[in-house]
Amino acid sequence: MNELTDISSLGLSEEELFSRVDNDSLAAEKITAPRYSYWHSVFRVFFRKKINIVILALLAIIIAFAYIYPMFSNYDRFAHVLVEGGKHLTPQKALEMHPDDSAIHWILGSGGAGESTFDAIWVGSRISLSLAFVCALINMTIGVIVGAVWGFSKKVDMVMQEVYNIIGNVPYILLISVVVMILSASFWSLVFALTVTGWLAIAYFIRTQVVIIRDREYNLASRCLGTSTLRIAMKNIMPFMVSVIVTLAATEIPSYISYEVFLSYIGLTMSDISLGKLIGTAQPSMFTPGMQLEFWAPVAIASIITVVLYVVGQNLGDASDPRTHM
Amino acid sequence: MTKYLLRRLLHGLFSVIVVVAVVMLLVYSLTDREKIFGSDPLFSKKASNVRETYKYEQWEKYGYIDYVTYNEYLISLVRSGEITEEQRAKAVDIAPTADRNEIDGNYVVDIHSKDDSPAAAEMIGRFEEYYKSQGYTVVRLNADYYSVRTKKLNNGGKQVLFTYKDRPLISRLLSYFGNIFSVDNIHYVDAENDIGERKLTFTLHDPAYTDPETGKAPFSPAIIGNGTRHKYLLYVDGSFPFVHQNLLNISMGTSYSVNQGVDVYDTMTLTQGKYVKRVITYPTGLVEDSADDLHSATYVAGSHELSQTISDRFTDDYSNVSTVKASKSKIGFSFVIGIISVALAYVLGVPLGILMAKQKDKLLDKIGTLYIIFIIAVPSLAYIFMFQAIGRSMGLPSIMDVNNESWKMYILPIVSLALPSVANLMKWLRRYMIDQMNSDYVRFARSGGLSEGEIFTKHILKNAAIPIIHGIPGSVLGALVGAIITERVYLVPGAGNLLTNAINANDNGVIVGLTLFYALLSIISLILGDILMATVDPRISFTNKAR
Numbered sequence: 103m104n105e106l107t108d109i110s111s112l113g114l115s116e117e118e119l120f121s122r123v124d125n126d127s128l129a130a131e132k133i134t135a136p137r138y139s140y141w142h143s144v145f146r147v148f149f150r151k152k153i154n155i156v157i158l159a160l161l162a163i164i165i166a167f168a169y170i171y172p173m174f175s176n177y178d179r180f181a182h183v184l185v186e187g188g189k190h191l192t193p194q195k196a197l198e199m200h201p202d203d204s205a206i207h208w209i210l211g212s213g214g215a216g217e218s219t220f221d222a223i224w225v226g227s228r229i230s231l232s233l234a235f236v237c238a239l240i241n242m243t244i245g246v247i248v249g250a251v252w253g254f255s256k257k258v259d260m261v262m263q264e265v266y267n268i269i270g271n272v273p274y275i276l277l278i279s280v281v282v283m284i285l286s287a288s289f290w291s292l293v294f295a296l297t298v299t300g301w302l303a304i305a306y307f308i309r310t311q312v313v314i315i316r317d318r319e320y321n322l323a324s325r326c327l328g329t330s331t332l333r334i335a336m337k338n339i340m341p342f343m344v345s346v347i348v349t350l351a352a353t354e355i356p357s358y359i360s361y362e363v364f365l366s367y368i369g370l371t372m373s374d375i376s377l378g379k380l381i382g383t384a385q386p387s388m389f390t391p392g393m394q395l396e397f398w399a400p401v402a403i404a405s406i407i408t409v410v411l412y413v414v415g416q417n418l419g420d421a422s423d424p425r426t427h428m
Numbered sequence: 429m430t431k432y433l434l435r436r437l438l439h440g441l442f443s444v445i446v447v448v449a450v451v452m453l454l455v456y457s458l459t460d461r462e463k464i465f466g467s468d469p470l471f472s473k474k475a476s477n478v479r480e481t482y483k484y485e486q487w488e489k490y491g492y493i494d495y496v497t498y499n500e501y502l503i504s505l506v507r508s509g510e511i512t513e514e515q516r517a518k519a520v521d522i523a524p525t526a527d528r529n530e531i532d533g534n535y536v537v538d539i540h541s542k543d544d545s546p547a548a549a550e551m552i553g554r555f556e557e558y559y560k561s562q563g564y565t566v567v568r569l570n571a572d573y574y575s576v577r578t579k580k581l582n583n584g585g586k587q588v589l590f591t592y593k594d595r596p597l598i599s600r601l602l603s604y605f606g607n608i609f610s611v612d613n614i615h616y617v618d619a620e621n622d623i624g625e626r627k628l629t630f631t632l633h634d635p636a637y638t639d640p641e642t643g644k645a646p647f648s649p650a651i652i653g654n655g656t657r658h659k660y661l662l663y664v665d666g667s668f669p670f671v672h673q674n675l676l677n678i679s680m681g682t683s684y685s686v687n688q689g690v691d692v693y694d695t696m697t698l699t700q701g702k703y704v705k706r707v708i709t710y711p712t713g714l715v716e717d718s719a720d721d722l723h724s725a726t727y728v729a730g731s732h733e734l735s736q737t738i739s740d741r742f743t744d745d746y747s748n749v750s751t752v753k754a755s756k757s758k759i760g761f762s763f764v765i766g767i768i769s770v771a772l773a774y775v776l777g778v779p780l781g782i783l784m785a786k787q788k789d790k791l792l793d794k795i796g797t798l799y800i801i802f803i804i805a806v807p808s809l810a811y812i813f814m815f816q817a818i819g820r821s822m823g824l825p826s827i828m829d830v831n832n833e834s835w836k837m838y839i840l841p842i843v844s845l846a847l848p849s850v851a852n853l854m855k856w857l858r859r860y861m862i863d864q865m866n867s868d869y870v871r872f873a874r875s876g877g878l879s880e881g882e883i884f885t886k887h888i889l890k891n892a893a894i895p896i897i898h899g900i901p902g903s904v905l906g907a908l909v910g911a912i913i914t915e916r917v918y919l920v921p922g923a924g925n926l927l928t929n930a931i932n933a934n935d936n937g938v939i940v941g942l943t944l945f946y947a948l949l950s951i952i953s954l955i956l957g958d959i960l961m962a963t964v965d966p967r968i969s970f971t972n973k974a975r
Contacts (some may be wrong), residue, residue: 111732360809364809381810389817409801
């Protein structure tokens with residue numbers, strides 16, 4: 103209470119302290135509230151959790167290693183193939199074998215062609231991550247757009263429901279392998295195979311969400327007031343969907359990495375070195391003493407990448423839900 | 429309700445047909461048909477023109493094309509009486525080399541030759557005219573000499589003339605669905621084969637059980653056919669379901685390379701592993717220690733005369749028998765592993781999900797969430813390998829052995845299948861329960877003075893369980909399909925890997941058959957799920973009035 107008592111101590115004149123304010127009808131209409139910016143709040147909520155910063159840093163390190171490190175490592179699978187006794191080495195022996203190279207190449211030992219396991223997993227991670235990002239981008243874009251139309255239009259719904267029932271029953275592996283067989287087994291043909299029907303499940307998910315929100319009372323009211331469908335879609339429904347879409351992307355991106363690993367394992371490999379291909383080729387050395395690292399290292403990296411991407415995505419999804427912004 | 433479900437079922441069957449059509453389009457029209465010979469040992473042994481005609485023969489057999497040789501055409505003309513046998517014999521030999529026509533600067537083999545005898549030339553003309561009018565392509569391959577001077581032929585290099593046409597999708601689809609169910613009848617065996625009186629006999633003493641010492645069969649009813657495909661149309665034995673039939677047969681597509689010549693349905697359902705030998709009395713009276721299953725005898729024309737082994741044992745041409753093996757069928761292995769892991773998943777997953785929801789944001793919930801993240805995010809291949817490595821270090825068998833079964837070898841595959849589904853159940857049950865906890869009726873119940881335990885078991889759990897219950901038929905029937913990675917890692921001789929093997933071997937018959945099987949299962953499990961949900965929750969109704 104003390105601070106409020108003595109006005110004279112402020113050293114201001116009477117006029118400065120008390121002046122008449124006009125009755126401004128426009129200003130009276132304004133609601134005083136802190137400025138709210140959606141994306142600002144998203145990141146405020148996201149960084150409030152300290153664990154997110156750690157995980158984001160981990161993701162940054164992984165991406166840096168996957169995209170920048172291979173530029174310097176000059177990975178060539180068959181560069182060391184002629185080195186005698188250079189295959190399937192433990193880290194210790196590999197370091198002894200290649201004393202001239204910088205130690206970082208050989209900290210995980212060497213693989214079946216005498217190549218560095220450490221270099222191989224980052225080249226593989228780059229391909230796998232690129233595949234996941236490209237597939238997720240294509241599938242999410244098509245899926246969200248088609249899903250939104252599907253949810254709004256009853257005519258489209260009737261047709262798409264049938265398409266979904268039919269395509270959903272065609273075994274996914276069959277579709278992928280037929281595409282891989284027709285085209286050659288390259289990066290882009292795998293992208294095509296994963297996206298040719300992959301968007302359908304996303305579109306169906308988005309459609310269900312749109313249908314749930316579409317008929318809520320506030321949208322009904324909005325429509326009664328004459329808001330156009332496009333504006334309802336963009337202003338009333340989109341904000342709800344952002345968190346759904348981000349959460350979905352969080353499960354989608356890791357799932358493509360898993361899918362690639364799975365496809366390599368059943369024999370549908372692409373020509374580039376990917377994490378799946380590394381796991382598949384190193385599988386025989388899984389139980390061989392001294393050679394386990396070349397199998398478990400790509401497995402571990404694949405798992406770390408997918409977990410980190412998943413957790414970042416989930417937490418970003420939580421943060422992008424406006425209800426958490428209080 | 430019944431009407432609605434019937435409509436759903438018909439609707440589902442329609443989409444199954446479309447799915448099969450889509451898959452047929454994919455595998456027959458879009459993939460390279462030469463690839464099916466990649467794993468065919470017979471193909472690599474053939475050379476020259478014979479290899480070429482072998483390809484067409486196989487393509488016809490597996491439904492790619494309609495294929496008619498010049499010979500077959502002549503024989504059909506003889507049968508219909510248009511030409512005599514003498515005329516046929518004169519026209520059947522075609523000249524070694526055909527003329528060549530220059531088309532756009534390239535020389536192309538014509539199907540006519542100035543060296544053909546007049547009779548042959550006339551018939552070749554008719555042959556060409558007839559099949560070209562029906563959209564066929566006529567091909568004539570010249571004799572393949574290794575020495576032109578001595579006119580010596582390469583192995584399999586005799587000149588051939590044939591015609592073929594790609595089968596349209598519709599006719600392939602129709603014949604596929606038309607042949608799925610076939611009822612065995614006494615007119616199965618071709619009329620040319622003389623097999624005595626065609627009839628069905630009912631006997632009270634099944635001859636397959638003839639006692640080797642007394643030579644008499646004990647009481648055991650059976651229906652035996654003559655002129656049918658199967659000898660035993662109905663018989664009784666000691667294994668479930670005790671009465672067996674061969675009257676209605678299912679054929680879902682013949683395998684080309686995965687299990688050559690055998691139908692997908694049989695590939696999945698026939699027993700595997702060691703032979704079970706026991707003393708049996710063959711129809712001729714020969715007593716032998718054998719694994720043959722006499723009840724499976726089917727008709728093979730002329731087999732009795734051709735083979736000494738067969739004529740020693742069988743009195744007629746019903747001599748093609750399958751064998752009894754000790755272990756489960758492919759589908760049996762998949763189902764046993766699948767169903768136990770499904771049961772385990774529900775037993776573990778449901779209580780854990782409930783506990784997580786109850787202790788939201790406490791330690792147990794956090795540990796559970798970590799586990800769920802692990803299962804969702806980590807590639808399934810990675811954690812299955814991890815389970816295998818852990819199990820191996822605990823001394824459990826890490827691969828399955830059909831010939832040497834023990835209950836221990838089931839542990840790891842079951843655990844590997846159950847743990848991910850536990851996570852899935854936990855995730856969804858927790859989600860549904862927490863959603864229910866925040867709903868208005870729960871607050872109302874609480875304000876009405878109900879105890880927390882009562883609210884939880886009587887209101888929240890009941891409502892949250894409904895979507896979980898909807899998935900039960902799906903997961904039970906899904907056990908029949910098998911698991912691809914788990915079965916591959918643990919070398920389970922199950923059905924899960926059949927599709928990937930068929931894809932790798934370009935085995936179209938198996939691919940189409942399995943697609944049909946998967947599509948049917950998925951539709952049935954959706955409908956069953958709806959029925960189950962409607963029985964559990966009286967608010968859900970499928971009749972039009974209530975909606």
